[in-house]
Amino acid sequence: MHSPRRSQITIGRLMALIAACAVVLALPHLQSVTEFKVVACALASLPLFVVCNALVEALFGIQCPGCRRWSLRRLVLNRSYFSCSACGMRFKRFGLGPWLDASGPDDDVKYRGKSQSRTWTGFTVPRDPGGTTSGDLLRNKRLRERTGEEAR
């Protein structure tokens, strides 16, 4: 997998930067209303592209960088973290940045879910319920269970 430092500049980012520079440099040279309309329509289509991208992601999923299947899903609580339901690999991506491996121990907490509770292994059933109300209820329950077993 790529390290975060080496993968900061991608060909996609470079092309987006070149396109943005071309639009900025072309703006002073626009001469007719039609040219302004074309540029305005092109810029207005960017939010439409973002909405369509979100719709495709919701309907079909995201293509997994590991197995190339459309089975990558976002985590609900951490929107920058993804998990593939086909190959089980874990990835993270911040903004339009590169896909990064999220299988390390640093990222385990993101995939653990909301609850951090674990099974209580130290519990033992109390022998003497005591003289409290809950103790009386427990003693009565145990007595009924014992007499129910003898009646069978």
Ligand SMILES: [Zn+2]
């Ligand atoms: Zn996969």
